[in-house]
Amino acid sequence: MIHVWNHCHNCNAAPIVGRRFHCESCPDGPDNDLCESCYEKFREGKIIHPAEDSSAALLEIKEHRFKVEEGKPEDQYETWLSVGHPTVSAPRTPDYFVVRPIFSSQMDSVIGGYAFVATVEKNGKPLMLTALHVMDELIKKKGIDCSEKNKNYTGRELPAIITHVDIYDIFASNWMMTPVGSAGPMLVLPDARTDGEEPYSDRDIAAFWIKDASNLNPVPLAGQPPVKGAPVWQAARSPKKPVQHLFKAVVVESTDRTLVFKYEDPGEKAKYTSGSPVLNKNGEIVGISVGGGEYKGTLLGHANHVGNIRKHLTGNTF
Ligand SMILES: [Zn+2]
Ligand SMILES: [Zn+2]
Known part of the structure; x- marks a missing residue:
């Protein structure tokens, strides 16, 4: 096992x-x-x-x-290894859409991993999206239980205590010196939870309104999640230098509850990148990166895909 x-x-x-x-x-x-x-x-x-x-x-x-x-059991992962990598060139992506958030609740501030700025509808209002678990340090500090096992959590308790979110250029060599805007309030997403069983990341999401998008370049959400065998790219910091890098991968499993992909280059490891965006070949967002792993030397990732992102956001106007 x-x-x-x-x-x-x-x-x-x-x-x-x-x-x-x-x-x-x-x-x-x-x-x-x-x-x-x-x-x-x-x-x-x-x-x-x-x-x-x-x-x-x-x-x-x-x-x-x-x-x-x-x-x-180990043998269930063998089928993932047999999916081939298609030859497709990377999409064009703008700067200033992948960001680093600092979440604050009164006097407590916590640095989140990654977040990104997206539009749900064409030319709609921009949102900052990330994985809910990147806020877990603040969540635990505040004694809130957003995990799946807490049946009383309504989705309102956390947004009620987030006072502001500052956002920074995550790829700058000294990112803390390069603020690019702020976000908030946090949206109430009644089904968002932490602590789901990996790779079932369909509830791991947090969303915030963007207050000032003048320094940011929002990227549209795709209409559909990609199918098995499709190429995807995770946008995160290069392991070698402080710039945006697209980590190429192929979808090995696409279901209602998860999007699993394997990276093409086992030599380039995107570490601690929860909350970063996953893109399709058109440069649209297909998922929020939630976790990573390894099997027989192959690097794997999983994401909360755009089908579920759109379900969580239903009821809000963009
Ligand atoms: Zn511990
Ligand atoms: Zn050990």
Whole structure:
């Protein structure tokens, strides 16, 4: 049994093989999981959890509650590896649509991973979209439970406490010095939740109105999610230099609940890119990147696709 979407933050095993120990107390992120042998070492006080350089280390969590996950049989992932990469050139994308948000609630501010600016209707009002779990540090700090297991969450509690969102040019070498606008209020999306089982990322979404789009270039949402075998590109920071890079991938699974893709170049790893956009060959947005993983040396990603994004946004006027 394996866990393709998780790596062990202590020994870096990817995927985790055997039982996985998932910390539910730490904010959602790349440092939540331990393999079985590292978890035993943690219990014996021989390793540190959360990792010292993780944002969770600053939260002073008293008790770390772990959930055991058994994993999935390995053979079900073989079909993903057999999907070929089509030869298609990358779409043209503008600068200033992928951004870095800082979310604030009164005096508390938390840096989110990625977000992007999109239009739902042609020439409509721009929105900032991201994955809900990129706000998890702030969510946990505020004691709000937006996870799937909280049946009482209505979708209103989090927007009610977000006082403002500052947005920055994520690709600038010193991004904190390059503000490009602000966003808010946060939209009430009644079905948005954190902590879904990967790769079923259909509820992992957060949306904000853009206050001033004069420095931004919104990109339209596609009408439909891409089909299996279609090329897609994730727009994120280049691993080598502070510029936008399009990571080419091919869709290996496209269902109601998820869009799974595998990257063409296993040498270029897009790390910690939750909330970044996934584009089709026309340069339209087909998904919000939510998670990544690895299987037999192939890098994988999954996204909340545009079919579900549009469902969440139903009822708002653009
Ligand atoms: Zn380990
Ligand atoms: Zn923890």
